[in-house]
Amino acid sequence: MKLMVVGCGQCGGRIADQFSKLNRVAHVRRGVDIATNVVAVNSDVADLSGLEHIRADYQHRILIGSQKTSGHGVGKINEMGAEIARDDGDKLIEAIKNTPNFGETDAFLLIAGAAGGTGSGSISVLSQQIKERFPEKPVYNMLVLPFAYEEATEERSVFNVGICLKSCYLVADAIFLVDNQRFIKASHSLRANLDKINYHMVKPFYNLLCAGEEKNSKYIGSKVMDGGDIIQTLSGWTVIGFGQAKTPNLRFSRNADFREQSSEVRKGAEAINAALADLSLRCNPTDAKRGLYLLTAAQADMSMDLINEMSGALKGMATEATIRTGDYPRGDKTLDVTVVLSELVNSSRVMDYFSKTISYINNSRRRQSGLEYGFRGVEDSFKDIPSLL
């Protein structure tokens, strides 16, 4: 599957930068492309200059809103991020149209930090513009949720997240949720943490996108996970994770005794559990209506028993989900698994942001007018959260 990746704002740009690197790795090591193009959109010149892998020209590092921000960002005011995207979104559309192999794009992936200004404000507006211009291709979002310290110190962050989540939900076909706080290493610097999280977020996509692009018959799976399977799985709130288990040196063979084989098979469940523990946002798998897993391992390590065990392990957790599976005979010594859980209902984290956003709005109104606004419950008040569209 080939994505057109658009990083919005600093956070989105940096994660898109990792996708650009991943695409080069796929090209060099596997002879396949998994992105038709990777671009960054920002209102801040310095953020664009800090990127390492995205091509350094105005068609790939796209400056928006320079008349209003003089190239210095929007200072976390995501309404302004939305406004400059409405004004300058045609620059992105132009860059997309000029992509030489645009026709090979299976879907768009737009990425942003939900708590910021430029990315948080522009992502839904740009997604809508892309949907209007290229209605035949799905548009996915990846939203990065802030660290706990940001929520505690900057009330505006939570408000930004709330209206970004709502606006993206109204336009995107699926939204990958990523929790910065989940992968934090307290002893590491902020920059080291961000780099690690960014790498961590793109890693599960590597095998998933490569599997359906393979041209070498040696690496074509028995059940190929192609773009169609992924597109059919992605809907609404979505999480992704990567798990791994070491394969013992004993390969499946007629000579391996029962105990050896069952220990190999257990490795499959171990890899699935590792992927579930690694999901980009903590969630209850029973909330997922759709899911998939891709097993990547040496051909000799993939037995029917192993696949059965893995499918059973995932279905045992995601009991309500229709699960698609695929195998990708690449690799050695490890079983690598990418798990996607999608169409999550009742995401408590999302509901929590909506509820906090409503409190923020009510408090602001109270401060401004002295009026009392009672809390009316999340579902009733969803419409009170402004949309950027």
Ligand SMILES: Nc1nc2c(ncn2[C@@H]2O[C@H](COP(=O)(O)OP(=O)(O)OP(=O)(O)O)[C@@H](O)[C@H]2O)c(=O)[nH]1
């Ligand atoms: N995972 C990750 N999160 C990041 C990164 N950079 C910023 N963030 C998070 O993104 C949010 C802030 O968004 P930014 O992308 O910095 O803001 P922006 O969209 O550039 O908007 P302005 O700077 O206000 O114009 C915060 O929650 C940060 O913790 C990054 O490289 N990786």
